[in-house]
Amino acid sequence: MMTTLSRLKPKRRPSLKGLIIQGIVNFIVAIIVITALHQTVDGFEGIKNTVLDWLMYFYSDSEPVTQTGRKRQRMALFEIDDKTYRAWGSPVILPRDKLKSLIEKLIKAVPMSLRLAPV
Numbered sequence: 001m002m003t004t005l006s007r008l009k010p011k012r013r014p015s016l017k018g019l020i021i022q023g024i025v026n027f028i029v030a031i032i033v034i035t036a037l038h039q040t041v042d043g044f045e046g047i048k049n050t051v052l053d054w055l056m057y058f059y060s061d062s063e064p065v066t067q068t069g070r071k072r073q074r075m076a077l078f079e080i081d082d083k084t085y086r087a088w089g090s091p092v093i094l095p096r097d098k099l100k101s102l103i104e105k106l107i108k109a110v111p112m113s114l115r116l117a118p119v
Contacts, residue, residue: 052077078102 014022037044056077064072078099088098 066072080094080102088095
């Protein structure tokens, strides 16, 4: 009586030559992809900005809630250009005084566009 395990044939291991060729092909494809991505970083930045704009537009009319139904605080996104960031000394954490001045300028420019919740 032959069991199913005895009928199974062991898998053939790929040859060393095949593994080397596959590795070289994968390496070449990876280099091509990385080079193409590196040259089109600005294109990806535009795509990222467009997607974020769409998301903010689609969710702008809905009140954010948690899974339990509690209301969540809304979020504001600030984009700080590289020139300003470098002028601040490239801090790891955004300085609160700089953020405060940005919010004050925003409130003066568009008075009712931003409401701050008490902390």
